[in-house]
Amino acid sequence: MGKPKIVVLGAGLGGTIAAYEIKAAVRDKADVLTISGSETYSFVPSNPWVAVRWREPEAIQVHLPPVFHKKKIDFTAVGAKRLDAAGKQIELNDGSTIDYDYFVIATGPDLAFDEIEGLGPHGGHTVSICQTSHATSAADAFDRFTQSPGPIVVGAVQGASCFGPAYEFALILDTELRRRKIRDKVPMTFVTSEPYIGHLGLDGVGDTKSLLESELRDRHIKWVTNARVTKVDPDVMHVEEIGEDGAVRKTHDLPFGFSMMLPAFRGVPAVRGIEGLTNPRGFIIVDKQQRNPTFPEIFALGVCVAIPPTGPTPVPVGVPKTGFMIESMVTAIAANLAAILEGREPTAEATWNAVCLADFGDGGVAFVAQPQIPPRNVNWSSSGKWVHLAKIGFEKYFLRKVRKGESEPFYEKLALHVMGIRKLRL
C-alpha cells in the first residue's frame, strides 16, 4: 500500500502556507499535493497598494512551482472543477481525477458581484481590489479618473465580510489624491452595510468606532451605514438606508466617477452545494479541529470556512477572516493531520483571533480581537504611523515565507508569543 495522500485545494494566502506546514508536520508519512488555478501566488493584502501604483503587481507575486519542488510537495496549476466528497475524489479542469485520503479546502471566496446589477469589474461599473489582476485594472481606471476628477464612492455591500480593506482603500485614495493635489476636486462617500462605522463585522474592536469615524471626519469623507446597494448605473450608485425595523429609512443616489465596493463572498463552484459539507452560501462547515463533521477526512481553512455572524444587523454583515486567524487554522490542521497519521486523536484547535492592520499610506488603524465574538479577553485597537510600517513588515515577512517555503520562522513565533497571541488553544 502506498502512502496516504493529502490534497490541498487552493494556493492563496492560506493554501500555500498550509501545504508547507502540513508537509513539515507529516514529513514522509504522507504525500502532499497542492491544486491551484495558477502558478503565481499573489499577496492579496497588498492589492489596495497596487490599485494606486504604490506597488507593481510583480513585487507581491511569487512563482510557486520551484518552491513546491524544493519542498517535495506535488503541485498542479490545472485548477479543480468539482469535488466528489463521498467518493474522496477531485475532478480537475482538464477532466482528470485525483483520489485522496485527506483533503484540505483553502479556496478563498467566490466574489458575488452578480448579486447586484452593475456591480464589479466584469461588465459592471465599480472596480475591485479583491484580486491582483482586478487591482491592476483599478489602477488604470484611477489614472483615467485623475485626469477628470469627480466624486468617489468606496465601501462594502450587503453580505460583505471584509471591511478593513474598504476603509483602507478609502483612506489610501484620500492620501493619494492629496499627493496628486486634487483632493479638493473629489467629494468622497463611504457606503457600508455595517450598522455603524468601525463595526468591521466584529461588533467593533476596542475603539474602532471612534477611531475610524474620526479618520473619516478628519479627511472629509461622508458615510452611509446600514446601506443596501440596489443597483449601480455607469455613474450613479443607488443605495437604500435600512432602519432597525428592516424598513427603508432613506434612499441615496450617489454620483461617482470612480468607485470600489467590496462584494459579498460565497463558496467557490468546485465545492459549493455539497450536502453536509457546505452551508447555504457554499462555505465549508467545520468543527473546532477545522474538520467537516460529515466528511471527517476533509478540513478547511481561510475565507472559505463558515463562521456565523456576531449578531443580527439591519443589513446582513459577515465576519472577516484575517491573515493571522487563517494562519492559526493552518497550524491546527497541520497538527491534526500529523496526529491522525500517528494514530492519535486530532485535538488541535485554532484560536480564530482577529488581528488586523489597516494601512492608510501615512498612518493606519490596528486591532486585535481575542476571541472574535464579544465579550473578549483582548479587545484592543490603536492608530498611528507605525501601522503603515507594520503592514510593510507583514508584507515582506509573508512574501519571504512563501518564497522560501517556510512553515513558521522562529522569530515569528517569538514575536507573537511576546504579544501574548497564540495560534492554538492551549
Ligand code: FAD
Ligand atoms: P485566497 O488568498 O483568496 O486564496 C484562495 C485561492 O484558491 C486562490 O488562489 C484561488 O484562485 C484558489 N482557488 C479557488 N477555487 C479554486 C479551484 N477550483 N481550483 C484551484 N484553485 C482554486 N487580511 C489580513 O490579515 N490583513 C490584511 O491587510 C488583509 N487585506 C485584505 C485586502 C483585500 C483586498 C482582501 C480581499 C482581503 C484582505 N485580507 C486581509 C483578508 C484575507 O487575509 C485575504 O482575503 C486572504 O487572501 C484570504 O486567504 P485564503 O487563503 O482564504 O483565500
